[in-house]
Amino acid sequence: MVRITLPDGSIREFEEAVKVIDIAKNISEGLARVIVGAMVNGCTAGLDQIVEKDSTVSLLKFDDDEGKNIFRHTSSHILAQAVQRLYPGTMLAIGPAIDNGFYYDFDSEHVFTEEDFEKIEAEMKKIVKQDLKIERFELPRNEALVYMEEKGEQYKVELINDLPEDAVISFYKQGDFVDLCAGPHLQTTKKVKSLKILSIAGAYWRGSEDNKMLQRVYATSFEKNKQLEEYLRRLEEAKKRDHRKLGKELDLFSMHEEGPGFPFFHPKGMIVRNTLEDLWKKEHIKKGYGEVKTPIILNEELWHRSGHYENYKENMYFTEVDGESFAVKPMNCPGGILVYKSNMYSYRDLPLRMGELGLVHRHEMSGALHGLMRVRSFTQDDAHLFVTLDQLKDEIMGVVKFTDEMYKIFGFKYHVELSTKPEKAIGTDEEWNVAIESLREALIEMDVKYIVNEGDGAFYGPKIDFHLEDAIGRTWQCGTCQLDFQMPQRFDLSYVGQDGEKHRPVMLHRTILGSIERFMGILIEHYAGAFPTWLAPVQVRILPISDKFNDYGAGVKKQLEDMDIRVELDTRSEKIGYKIREAQLQKIPYMFVVGEKEVEASAVSVRQRAEGDMGSKSIEEIAKEILAKVKNRENDSPGVE
RNA sequence: GCCCAUGUGGCUCAGUCGGUAGAGCACUUCCAUGGUAAGGAAGGGGUCAUCGGUUCAAAUCCGGUCAUGGGCUCCA
Numbered sequence: 001m002v003r004i005t006l007p008d009g010s011i012r013e014f015e016e017a018v019k020v021i022d023i024a025k026n027i028s029e030g031l032a033r034v035i036v037g038a039m040v041n042g043c044t045a046g047l048d049q050i051v052e053k054d055s056t057v058s059l060l061k062f063d064d065d066e067g068k069n070i071f072r073h074t075s076s077h078i079l080a081q082a083v084q085r086l087y088p089g090t091m092l093a094i095g096p097a098i099d100n101g102f103y104y105d106f107d108s109e110h111v112f113t114e115e116d117f118e119k120i121e122a123e124m125k126k127i128v129k130q131d132l133k134i135e136r137f138e139l140p141r142n143e144a145l146v147y148m149e150e151k152g153e154q155y156k157v158e159l160i161n162d163l164p165e166d167a168v169i170s171f172y173k174q175g176d177f178v179d180l181c182a183g184p185h186l187q188t189t190k191k192v193k194s195l196k197i198l199s200i201a202g203a204y205w206r207g208s209e210d211n212k213m214l215q216r217v218y219a220t221s222f223e224k225n226k227q228l229e230e231y232l233r234r235l236e237e238a239k240k241r242d243h244r245k246l247g248k249e250l251d252l253f254s255m256h257e258e259g260p261g262f263p264f265f266h267p268k269g270m271i272v273r274n275t276l277e278d279l280w281k282k283e284h285i286k287k288g289y290g291e292v293k294t295p296i297i298l299n300e301e302l303w304h305r306s307g308h309y310e311n312y313k314e315n316m317y318f319t320e321v322d323g324e325s326f327a328v329k330p331m332n333c334p335g336g337i338l339v340y341k342s343n344m345y346s347y348r349d350l351p352l353r354m355g356e357l358g359l360v361h362r363h364e365m366s367g368a369l370h371g372l373m374r375v376r377s378f379t380q381d382d383a384h385l386f387v388t389l390d391q392l393k394d395e396i397m398g399v400v401k402f403t404d405e406m407y408k409i410f411g412f413k414y415h416v417e418l419s420t421k422p423e424k425a426i427g428t429d430e431e432w433n434v435a436i437e438s439l440r441e442a443l444i445e446m447d448v449k450y451i452v453n454e455g456d457g458a459f460y461g462p463k464i465d466f467h468l469e470d471a472i473g474r475t476w477q478c479g480t481c482q483l484d485f486q487m488p489q490r491f492d493l494s495y496v497g498q499d500g501e502k503h504r505p506v507m508l509h510r511t512i513l514g515s516i517e518r519f520m521g522i523l524i525e526h527y528a529g530a531f532p533t534w535l536a537p538v539q540v541r542i543l544p545i546s547d548k549f550n551d552y553g554a555g556v557k558k559q560l561e562d563m564d565i566r567v568e569l570d571t572r573s574e575k576i577g578y579k580i581r582e583a584q585l586q587k588i589p590y591m592f593v594v595g596e597k598e599v600e601a602s603a604v605s606v607r608q609r610a611e612g613d614m615g616s617k618s619i620e621e622i623a624k625e626i627l628a629k630v631k632n633r634e635n636d637s638p639g640v641e
Numbered sequence: 642g643c644c645c646a647u648g649u650g651g652c653u654c655a656g657u658c659g660g661u662a663g664a665g666c667a668c669u670u671c672c673a674u675g676g677u678a679a680g681g682a683a684g685g686g687g688u689c690a691u692c693g694g695u696u697c698a699a700a701u702c703c704g705g706u707c708a709u710g711g712g713c714u715c716c717a
Contacts, residue, residue: 113645201712202644209714213644216712244710248652257690257708315716360717365642366708368715380717456716465717477717514717546674573674581678595676605677613677 003054021047021187024059035059036191037070037184044070046184048136062223072097074134074186075195075221079104081177082123083217086116092179093155093205093214099473100231101220105203107155112215117197120217124195131190132174136183144169148180155205156180194228195221241471241639243524244371250529250586252520252537253372261369261376263517268537271566272523273516275535277357279409279633280381280513287402289353289383294335296359300325305490306334307426311459315362332358333484333509336384337491345495350505351387351395357516358382372521373476379516385508386493392506396442396464396481403466403479403512410523411635415475416448417465419456426460427486435483436462458509460486466514471525478514478522483507528639530587530609534630540567541588542604543579545595547571552599556592556619563623584609589636590626610638 002014004023012026020040024032024047037060038045044066051057060067076095079102084090087110095104106112139147141160148156159180160169172181174189186192197219205211222228239245247253252269255262265273281291297319303309308316308330317328329335336354345352361377368374387395407414418439421432439462443450450464457463466479484507487493494502513519523531533539540560544553550571560567568588570579576593583591592604598616606614606622629636 111645199711200645203713204643207714209643213713215644218712255709260708362716365715367642367644367713369709374716378717382717480717511717518717543677545676548674575673575675575680576677577675578679579677584678591677593677597676607677 002051004051005054005056007058017050017052019047020045020049020051020057020059023051023057027059031059034061036062036067036186039066044184046070046136047187049184069097070184071186071192071223072102072221073181073183074189075192075219076102076104077134077172077174077177077179077181077185078124078127078189078192078195079120079197079217079219080106080179081127081174082120083108084177086119086123089152091153091155094159095179101198101218103216103218105205105214105216107205107212107214112200112217114200121195121197124192127175128189128192128195130175131188133188134172134174134185136170136172136185138168138170141169144171144180147171151178153180191223192221193223194225195219196228196232235472238471238473241525241528242371243373243470243521246524246529247372250524250537252524255371260366261364261374263372263375263377269520271537272520272531272535276513276516276519276523277381280357280406281355283402283406284355284383287353287398289355291355291357292336292339293356294332294339294358295329296361297326297328298334300327302334302338303327306337306487307460307490308334311424311426315364317361317363328361329358330360330362331509332356332360332380332382333384333487333507334491336382337487337493337507340384340386340493341491345386345505347388347495347497347503350495351385351391352505353383353385355381355383372517372524373470375515375517378518380511381513381516381519383508383510385510386488386495386505387508388495388503389506392438392483392508393442393445395508396439396483397446399481399508399510399512400442400446400448400464403481406512407466407468407479409633409635410526411640412468412522412526414466414468414478416443416450417453417456417467417477418443418450419453419463419465421462422455422457422459424459425457431485432462435485439464439481439483458482458484460484461509466512468522470522471528476514476518476522478519479510479512480514481508481510484509526640527637528587530589530637530639532629532633532635532637533589533626534633536587536589537566538568538586538588539565539626539630540590540592541579541583541586542567542569542592542594543576543583544569544571545576545593547573549594549596549599553594556594556604559619560623563627565623565626580607587639590622592622610636 002018004012020038021032024035037047039058040051041055062068062071080092080095083106087108090106090108093105093107144160145157148160163169170182171178172183172185197217199218201216202213203216205214250268251266253266254264256264312330316330319326336356357379359379364374364376385395420436461482461484463480463482465477467475468478469475487507488504493505495505497503542553542556544550553569557567557569580591587609589609591607593607594604598604601616603616603618606617608614
C-alpha cells in the first residue's frame with residue numbers, strides 16, 4: 001500500500017508502487033494531459049518516476065515554476081538535438097532552463113548567426129512533431145566516460161569527471177540523441193508546441209575567462225503559441241521602457257564616443273538628479289548623518305595604505321603631476337577616513353555617520369558598459385559609519401531599515417544578498433567570520449529574506465546588497481552595506497573609550513541608491529519615463545490655444561514659478577492638438593490649456609497625462625493640488641506596472 | 642577584455658548586382674489663429690563612425706581601429 005498526500009491534504013491510496021503519471025490519471029484524465037512532472041517529497045520528478053513509498057506529491061503543470069523548468073529543460077535537449085543534426089561535430093556543453101526560457105552552450109566549427117535561427121527552429125519543430133519518446137538510463141562511471149568519449153563529447157567527459165564519487169550518472173535519450181543529464185524531463189518531445197530562438201551570445205566554458213568561449217543560443221518555449229506571442233509582446237513593451245531610449249527621447253542624458261562610459265546629464269536629467277539628491281540629503285540629516293565632500297584625486301601613497309592599489313589598481317585611473325603620482329578615487333572611503341582622522345573622538349561621539357555624494361571613477365571593461373547602469377564615472381550616495389562593536393548590529397539594522405524606507409518612496413521591490421569573503425581579500429578568516437555573522441544576525445533579527453552570494457564581498461569585508469530590477473527583469477545591485485575591520489587598522493583609527501583607553505572603531509561602508517546614475521536608470525525604466533510629479537523635470541506645460549493667449553500663458557507661468565512649480569510655456573504657432581501630443585509624448589504630468597474661456601475666467605483647463613481633460617480650475621486650486629503631491633512625494637506615475 | 646551583431650542628416654530608418662545619397666519626424670521661413678494626441682507650403686542640413694586596401698569607380702567588397710547593442714566575465 002502506497003499513500004500519496006496531495007497539496008490540498010487529501011490522500012490517495014494505491015495497491016503498489018505507482019508512476020507519477022498514474023497518480024495524475026487517478027485524479028482525472030484531463031489533469032494527466034497537462035501534467036509535466038511532480039514534486040515528490042520536495043524533489044522534482046518526471047512523469048515516469050515510480051513512487052514506491054508513502055509520499056507527499058504535488059503535480060506540476062507548465063504554469064508552475066518547477067513545471068516550466070522541466071518543460072524548458074526538455075526544450076534545451078530538443079535545441080541541442082536540432083543543432084547536432086544540422087551541424088554535425090558540434091560539441092555540447094550545458095543547457096539549463098532559466099527564467100523565461102533556456103539556453104544551450106555549443107562548441108562548433110559553425111559560427112551561429114541570426115540567419116540560422118529559422119533553420120534551427122524548423123528542425124526543432126520537426127523533432128517535436130516526431131513525438132520522440134524521452135527515456136532515462138544510468139551508467140556506471142567508467143562506462144559513462146567511455147560512452148561520452150566515444151561520442152567525442154569532451155565537455156561531458158569533464159562534467160562526469162567532476163561529479164562526486166557516489167553520484168548517479170544518468171542520461172536522457174530521445175531518438176538518436178543522448179545527453180548527460182540529471183533530469184527530470186517530459187515523457188516525449190511533442191508537448192513543446194511553441195518555441196523561439198531569441199539570441200546568440202558568447203559564454204566562457206564554466207564561466208571562466210581562462211576557458212574557451214562557447215556559443216550560447218538563447219531560446220524560449222511554451223505550451224501554447226498564444227503564450228509565446230504574449231511573451232514576445234511583453235519583451236517589445238519592455239524595450240520601450242529602456243532608459244537609454246527614454247533618456248534620449250526625454251532629453252535627460254547622453255553618451256558620447258569621446259567618453260565611453262561617462263554619461264552627460266542634460267538640464268532635464270539634472271532636475272531629476274538634483275531632486276533625488278535633495279531627498280537624500282534631507283533624509284540623511286533626519287537619520288543623524290553629517291555630510292562631507294572629499295577630493296576626487298589624491299596621492300598614490302594613500303591608495304597603497306588603503307589596500308586599493310594592491311587589490312583594485314586595474315580598475316583605477318592614474319595621473320602624474322610635478323613628478324608625483326596621483327590616483328583618481330574609485331571609492332570614497334580613504335577620503336572619509338582622512339576626515340575622521342582629523343579629529344579626536346570619545347566613545348560618546350560614536351556612532352559617527354558621515355555621508356558623501358562622492359564622484360568615483362572606475363575603469364570597467366569596455367564590454368561591461370551599459371547605459372547609465374554600468375558606467376565608468378558615477379556618484380555613489382556613500383556613507384561611512386564609525387561605530388563601536390556594541391553598536392554594530394543596531395547600526396547595520398538601521399542601514400537596512402533606512403534603505404527599505406527609501407525604496408518604498410519609489411515603490412520598488414528588491415531582493416537582498418549576503419556576500420562572503422572573496423579570493424582577493426585582506427584580513428584574517430577570524431575577522432571575516434565575525435563580520436559575516438554580524439551581518440547575518442542583523443538580517444535574521446529583522447526577519448529579512450536573503451540569499452548568500454559566496455565569495456562576492458569587497459576585498460576589505462563582507463556585505464549585504466540590495467538588488468533592484470530593470471524593465472526586462474535584469475537585476476542591478478544598488479544599495480550595499482559593507483562591514484570593514486581592515487581600514488580602521490590600516491589607518492590606525494581610534495576613539496577614547498569610557499576606560500580612557502584607545503579603542504579601534506569598526507567601519508560600515510554603505511550606499512542606499514547605490515549610484516545616482518544607476519538608480520536613475522532604474523527609475524526611468526520603473527516609471528517608463530513618466531516620473532511622478534514630484535520628480536518630473538517639467539511638472540506643467542502651458543499650452544495657449546493660439547498666439548493671442550501667449551501673454552496670458554506667460555502670466556500663469558510666472559505665478560507657478562513663484563510657487564516653485566517647474567513649468568514650460570509652449571508659444572509655438574501650432575494647433576492645440578499638436579501641442580498636447582508633444583507634451584503627452586514628453587510624459588509631462590500636467591498640461592494647462594489656455595484660450596478665450598480661461599482668460600475670461602482667470603483659470604486654466606487642466607489636462608493630466610493619464611486621466612485626460614479634467615476641466616477648468618483656478619490657478620490657486622490646481623497649484624495647491626500639485627504642491628501637495630510634491631510635498632507627499634505622491635507616486636502618481638502611470639508608468640508603473 | 643572575450644564571442645556575435647550593428648554604425649547612413651538632430652532623431653527613426655530606406656538605399657537592389659559596386660556607377661560618387663533618399664524618406665518621415667525635427668529645424669527655419671511663409672500661410673493659417675486653430676479647444677484636448679500630428680493643418681498646409683517652401684527651404685536649409687550628410688566627407689555614409691574612422692583609417693587603410695581592392696577597383697576605372699566603394700555607403701556598398703576586404704582588413705585595422707573606435708563606439709554601440711546582446712551576452713560572458715567583472716561590478717554600484
